[in-house]
Amino acid sequence: MKLQHLLVVIDPSRKDQPALTRARWIAERSGARLELLACEFNPALDNALLLAQSDLEQGRQNLLDERMAWLENLAAPLRAAGIEVKCQVRWGKPAHRQIVLHCEQSQPDLVLKSAHHHSLLKRLFLTNTDWQLIRHCPRPLWLVQHGQWRGRRLCAALDPLHASDKPAALDHRLIVAARELEQRLMMQADYLHAYVALPHTLAFNAELLADYDNYVLRTEAHHREAFSALLAQYPDIDRSRTHLGQGFAEEVIPGYVHDNDIDLLLMGAVARGQFDNALIGQTAERVFEEVECDLLVIRPVT
Template sequence: MSIYNNILVVADINNDEQPALARAMQLGRKSKSPCSVTFFLSIYDFSYEMTSMLSSEERDAMRAGVVHQRTQWMKEVAEPYLDNDITLDIKVIWHNRPYEAIIEQVYAAGHEIVIKATRQHAALESVLFTPTDWHLLRKCPTPVLLVKNHDWPENGHIVASVHVGSEQESHQKLNQAMVEQALDLSERLNATPHLVNAYPLTPPNITVELPEFDPTLYSDSVRGHHLKAMKELRQHYGLPEEQTSVEQGLAEDVISKSVADLKAGLVILGTSGRSGLSAVFIGNTAENVIDKVDCDLLALKPEGYISPLDPNSV
């Protein structure tokens, strides 16, 4: 179970308010061990690279000046969030790809979680431009906590979206990781954990292809399988039945409804870390959920996931 005592917070360069830093400090204050937070920003301006009239030394000096200015700004915006019991470091680097800079920092400093503020993504933007959020969900080796600008309420609710219908060992281990995260964070925040599972709708074309197919019997059978698996999971962790839910439908719809009904402050999901065209055009459940829920999202990778940016995999 991760405790998150070495936290990387990505600064929001467009705002003085820093909800990600606020969330990191909230987690740090609930920690039973010493906690350190790195407040991180990568900056880049292509115009500095194209100034051919300047020498390389002069360009380096200009970049250093920009880094210094941003470092001073980060010290100012971090001031309201400081906590005497939490070590805060500020780091600003020059890098033309923010998500690569973030992941490189994760590997260099051994951070256990990345916390970043998020926002609504226009559908066209998320398909064509692949924002930093998407890259982190797919490629960051640590859990990624995407936060919105609101507080985690004490005595609130945390939703973990488990996939109990699968018999794959990787899915089962990911379920266990999500439940353990939900239990750990619920204990820290005096929150109530809830396990939510979605099972698929009956394919509409199957009755045409197989006239003897009974959709009601099929649906009941699938639901029964998921209910049995959910019972085994909740009993393993000693959770009562009323803190679990098995619903038919798309995972993103079931999750968003559960979050809204419970007024949850956090939803925990597993993410596959896919790449290539499927990741660009299809998007996985975690990505589809982000813009549908008005709460934070914690995305976990499956056990054994290797980031394409892992320096040891090259």
């Protein structure tokens, strides 16, 4: 994953812009150029029966011009700091569709968007736009947490058994992205795989119950072997930074993030079914709802 062109989705409804703050931090360390994007839509200017089409078009253009001036104001201090910045506005709804269309046209290396923060639980609150972007954004998507950013540690959550990604391509994309961020942004990268054996209470026959302890050991060995085989393709990864966690991923991953002060979690968005080929898996959805850090979501190449 390159870090040359960053698309920053600006939210006109909020005063703070965590995604823009994070993008500046990345640009200062990587030399990336920024593209600020704001999406606008007002139903009153979309199709009013008592107004001429030319008046509607002028009203829309006036609103877009105001938004462009606002973006240029946000860009000014970045340019003063030596960062190349371009501003874009789009008219239309829904917002996620406009963002996806813009990504397809401009092909950024990374998309950054502010996610909402639940102040009581210290967790991300993902809006419908966030979920739709997770499902459909064609470029890596960085959802930015509102809070203190240390920028020291990242963790890539891997699935070496490829339950949802049989060619293993997504695991490799995650590892490549983690290594790029580690090198360019001077972050320490960890690699985590969580696995779980069939719980004792769900053992379905007497033979499995009688040999349950050995079954658990075999399950661990199977996952450890697959994890090691994946990492063996990257001999320069420090093995002390690789971790095999026993338990449900939606519990192990958030626990690891919390206990190790992870600033950025990398996860893959995978296919759920033949017709929902852009949907994210249920496990990842549960993980996203529990973590307290930034999220970088990467989808398989289609």
